[in-house]
Amino acid sequence: MAQRVFVTGIGIICAIGKNAGEALSSLQAARSGISHITILDTVHRGELPAGEIKMTNEQLAALAGVTDMEMQTRTSLLGLIAAGEALESACIDPKNNDFRTGVISASTVGGMDKTEINFRNYHLGPPYNNFILTHDCGDSTEKIAVQLGFRDMVSTISTACSSSANSIMFAARLIKHGILDRALAGGTDALSKFTLNGFNTLMILDKQPCRPFDKSRVGLNLGEGAAYLVLESEKALGNRIPLAELTGYANANDAYHQTASSPDGYGPYLSMSQALQASGLHPGEISYINAHGTGTDNNDLTEGIAIEKIFGNNIPPISSTKPYTGHTLGAAGAVEAVISILSINHQTIFPNLHYREKMDELSFEPVREVLKGKELRHVLSNSFGFGGNDSTLILSSC
Amino acid sequence: MEAYIRGIGNISPQATFDNGVFLEEIREYRSARLQAIEPDYKQYIKPIQLRRMSRLLRMGVTSAGICLHDAGIEKPGAIITGTGLGMMEETEKFLNGIFDNGERLLNPTAFIQSTHNTVGAHIAVMLNCNHYNLTYVHGPVSFENALLDSLMWLAEKPDDKVLTGGVEELTESHFIITDSIHFWKKGGISNLDLLKDKNPGTIAGEGAAFFLLSKQEDPGNYAIIKGLSTRFNPGKDHIAVRYTEEFLASHNLGMDDIDLMLLGLNGDPVSDETYRPLLQHLEGKTPGAYFKHLCGEHYLASSFALWLAARIVKSQAIPAAVMLNPGQAPGKINRILIYNHYQNIHHSLMLVTSC
């Protein structure tokens, strides 16, 4: 159980770039990916902005190296692209028989993007009814495993907006238990009418670009994307140089309400403090917090209260990177883990865009400018979800 | 990794929610759709909570409640749930709303309760349980994933108790949709004649089964989960016998050490072909049993199988209806091996032994 878990590869596609290099450029230039919706077919175009990837499914398929579109959802295409990049960046061959490999993914809507187009036409037969079988959240996971050659295990997690933080945590535990040596861990979620309308009924979508931790914040912007990490045991790592080490993680439940967080942020408090405990770090050793920071009234307040409770008067630099990517739901934990690793590797904290005025209830303000040349030893990344599913990851430099 | 099963709760197409009886009467269905026999939920859930709950949510939290009550536990150290399709009723309701109302005037409740983690999250709220909480959604291995996580959790925290289970519902419209792509048998086939019918397809089911797992010895324990294995996409060359023997060897056991083999036969000739070499291998040596005629085929069917194995081991009684050859029932039942597969893509093995 004392096994260490290293990150050797990262891959990402989201509104600010179709790979880690593009995402990094956008982050360094403080360039948001929030825009009017032009790809998703919805009546809310022009009304609700989102972190939409400006590529059609056909363009995504070309990028993913997929020729047969018959059974491909946008969710699986995004997943294939990010997973392929992660694998390439890790320089490993998953077919190497010396190591047990698996794909541990996450999604909240699975193949909903195709279900919502086709489900009233299933009775017409092919090609509509091909998408009956791509609805499952596990569909994209299996496509990734088969295309990239991961064999020994597939698993998919869905805990709303914390899904892929949990898939990273589960993958790490599988490695620590010696069940896997190498795992591709992350998540994928395409923008869909289902989620856009769903969050709209909750009245927590901002019609402007979101502004987490701002006094005037009114809600979030949805996004879409996929991100994966290649996690490896010490043995599988050998003498290669990792990008980062996953030093801590925790999962707790707020157990308060299906959608609202407890007033004192107890779940977030538990997940952060338990992740610190797991890593053996003191709060003072955290160099930067990549907050969940959705921009909703409720989240930012309760997350902020929990952060204050743990860090007291010594709060590290904080930013939410959702104003760049939008809230990518099941992919968010992995998207932000990749951004945290980019922060560590490039010694840069990316600012909390659109922030203007301090919240009355909190003592701290988020980072407002690009901060370069900071040695980031340990980064804490939060992901909180409906149903009180709260998770925290701690990534450390190597 | 292993754990005791300390408590159980099971709502299925058979009368299984009462832990005081064990398959005394078998429910016969004359259609390819087996629906859960549900308890009176008002006895388990407060009206203010019940009013918003979909059918699967009611099934899930009630089954979990029965399980915790059975184990005498108020608050587990972790809640780990599996569901394949998740909250289909609410998902369909919200999707239909999007179509019928042109993306306007939609009800938030259906959306909120459509998320896959709804059951696990509700259990946490009802128990005020702040601990580890996870939902696995990988189709036919959702339960195996949840069980693996539970065993890992207990290896990390041996003093904890873990509530784990699987929930799956079959809505009317999903039955019709999957029927249109030939999942299910036609005509008024009886579930009790499932293996006699040689036509393609199987019968559909649903259910919610929960287990309270612990590392502590207790006279109330049902059984021990000794081992668990899954195999993904092994290809056409996959041989069930070799997979089984390798798994048993990893537990220092051979086929002869197994008292009962519980198989996921579902009546579909192509699917059942996978088990045939294993059945031939067992013939005359190890008694075989099956369970999908009782619960129907669904993503979480292996959770029903684990429930069945736990009840058999604890009671040392095998309902005649589950035996492939009723005359071959074993005397003492110390070890049950469950083999299930889904469309030859996902295979799983669970080893259950007496305490």
Next chain:
Amino acid sequence: MQELTEKLKKEIIEVLNLEDVSPEDIDADASLFGEGLGLDSIDALELIVLLEKNYGIKIEDPKEGRKIFASVRTMAEYILEHQKK
């Protein structure tokens, strides 16, 4: 007013699935949230949909809901004040 409050009671029971509650059980002046009927923020969102669907009144800020839905009477008053139909 009396007519509207009675109608609202029936609509609230239906929309919120208050199976065991009858219109007579709801006091027009009693609190709907917290101690009263025990409704929560999700119910408030459902009532916002109800106002728009049945009365053509659109509420943009969910925080307004808490005041409007304090009781059946405050809800009726708000409707009478804002209804355009």
